[in-house]
Amino acid sequence: xxxxxxxxxxxxxxxxxxxxxxxxxxxxxxxxxxxxxxxxxxxxxxxxxxxxxxxxxxxxxxxxxxxxxxxxxxxxxxxxxxxxxxxxxxxxxxxxxxxxxxxxxxxxxxxxxxxxxxxxxxxxxxxxxxxxxxxxxxxxxxxxxxxxxxxxxxxxxxxxxxxxxxxxxxxxxxxxxxxxxxxxxxxxxxxxxxxxxxxxxxxxxxxxxxxxxxxxxxxxxxxxxxxxxxxxxxxxxxxxxxxxxxxxxxxxxxxxxxxxxxxxxxxxxxxxxxxxxxxxxxxxxxxxxxxxxxxxxxxxxxxxxxxxxxxxxxx
Numbered sequence: 407x408x409x410x411x412x413x414x415x416x417x418x419x420x421x422x423x424x425x426x427x428x429x430x431x432x433x434x435x436x437x438x439x440x441x442x443x444x445x446x447x448x449x450x451x452x453x454x455x456x457x458x459x460x461x462x463x464x465x466x467x468x469x470x471x472x473x474x475x476x477x478x479x480x481x482x483x484x485x486x487x488x489x490x491x492x493x494x495x496x497x498x499x500x501x502x503x504x505x506x507x508x509x510x511x512x513x514x515x516x517x518x519x520x521x522x523x524x525x526x527x528x529x530x531x532x533x534x535x536x537x538x539x540x541x542x543x544x545x546x547x548x549x550x551x552x553x554x555x556x557x558x559x560x561x562x563x564x565x566x567x568x569x570x571x572x573x574x575x576x577x578x579x580x581x582x583x584x585x586x587x588x589x590x591x592x593x594x595x596x597x598x599x600x601x602x603x604x605x606x607x608x609x610x611x612x613x614x615x616x617x618x619x620x621x622x623x624x625x626x627x628x629x630x631x632x633x634x635x636x637x638x639x640x641x642x643x644x645x646x647x648x649x650x651x652x653x654x655x656x657x658x659x660x661x662x663x664x665x666x667x668x669x670x671x672x673x674x675x676x677x678x679x680x681x682x683x684x685x686x687x688x689x690x691x692x693x694x695x696x697x698x699x700x701x702x703x704x705x706x707x708x709x710x711x712x713x714x715x716x717x718x719x720x721x
Contacts, residue, residue: 410468410469410689410701410704410705410708411467411468411469411670411681411685411688411689412468412469412470412471412669412670412688412689412692412693412696412701412704413468413469413470413471413670413671413672413674413688414471414566414615414647414669414670414671414692414695414696415471415473415566415568415617415647415649415671415672415673415674416463416470416471416472416473416506416671416672416673416674416675417460417472417473417474417475417673417674417675417676418460418461418463418472418473418474418498419446419456419460419461419474419475419478420461420494420495420498420502421461421498422494422497422498423474423491423494423495423498424436424444424456424461426487426490426491426494427446433447433448433449433450433451433479434446434447434448434449434478434479434480434482434483435447436456439455443455443456444456444461446478448477448478448479448571448572449479449482449571449574450571450572450573450574450575450579451572451574451579451585452579452580452582454582457675457676459674459675460675460676463502463503463506465505465506468681468688469505469506469507469701469704469705469708470506470507471506471507471508471509471533471566471696472499472503472506472507472508472509473508473509473511473536473566473568474491474495474509474511474536475568475676476536476537476538476539476568476569476570476571477538477568477569477570477571477572477585477590478571479571480511481513481514481538481541481570481571482571485513485515485516485519488513488514488515489513489515489519489523491511491513492511492512492513492523495511496510496511496523496526496527496530499527499530499532500530500531504707505707505708506704507531507532507533507696507700507704508532508533509532509533509534509535509536509566510523510524510527510528510532510534510535510536511523511527511535511536512524512535512536512537512554514541517550517553517554520551520554521553521554521557524554524557524558525557528557528558528561528563531703532563533563533564533696533700533704534558534563534564534565534566534613534696534700535554535558535563535564535565535566536565536566536567536568537551537565537566537567537568538567538568538569538570538571538593539567539568539569539570539593539594539596539597540570540593540596540597541570542567542597542600542601542605543593543596543597543600544600544604545600545603545604547600548600548604548605548608552608552609555605555608555609555612556609558612559609559611559612562613562697562699563613563697563700564612564613564614564615564645564695564696564697565612565613565614565615566614566615566617566647567594567597567614567615567616567617567620568617569586569589569590569593569594569617569618570593572585572589572590573589575589586650586677590618590621591618591621591622592621593621594616594617594618594619594620594621594623595620595621595622595623595626597616597620598616598620598621598623598624599623599630599634599636601614601644602627602630602636602638603634603636606641606644610643611643612643613643613645613694613695613697614643614644614645615644615645615646615647615669615695616644616645616646616647617647617649617671617673618647618649618650618651619646619647619648619651619655619656619659619668620646622651622655622658622659624638624646624659624662624663625658625659625662627662640662640663640664640665640667641664641667642664642665642666642667642694644663644664644667645667645668645669645691645694645695646659646663646667646668646669647669647670647671648668648669648670648671648684648687649671649672649673649677650673650677653684656668656684656687666690666691666694667691668684668687668691669687669688669691669692669695670684670685670687670688670692
């Protein structure tokens, strides 16, 4: 099924993690509204209603790759809670995603625990790992994750760079979506610049994808060279996911990137990016990002029908 379309950027919040967050008094936390809906509060932001599709993902005609969002602030929790959440994500993904893929969640604890989590999840079939952008946004951060990134490269698995938690801002706290168009963009931009400065030379064989087109950072390559003295060049191992990126911006990125490195992602159900007219970014490029073995395994799991019923809830 080499013609399958991939959506590499989807999110889910398993019941076990939802319940864990419901036991907390500080953000990140969840609780029930009078209507019965789940409300979620992350540090520095106003509470928002958790979409039902977040809890019960829908499997459709695309091969979806699901992630536990790094923007929820889970990596700021105590180590014991982080490890429990990693185990809960692993248990959910391996039982509740029979037709789709998933990104391994990597706790921000000691190196031994991170490597154990990576090995367990990649061994169980994870497409790769997802990391918050700040975790690779400096030389020191990349040093701390060096063994994790090298492990992914040796196993030929991809890394997906996603925004982390936004910085609290009292002036914009009540402006919905403000973090997504300011701080998230800056995080992705900084992560891409750091990868050009320090990551690429150390992990050149690693396939890495930056959400949101890396905040359009590649369009600022001239400025990176002019002000920081860091030269860049098109790299076939660097991919750029297109959630929230329209055709014009995608075309601008394509003009400065290696061919075939734009990959589609919807960011569903938090947001949603329409596939058309960028369908080409959902076929060959994600297969290269994921690797032929992973892509073939995922497409082989798909039944011949193009639409499927929602996956069952773990409740």
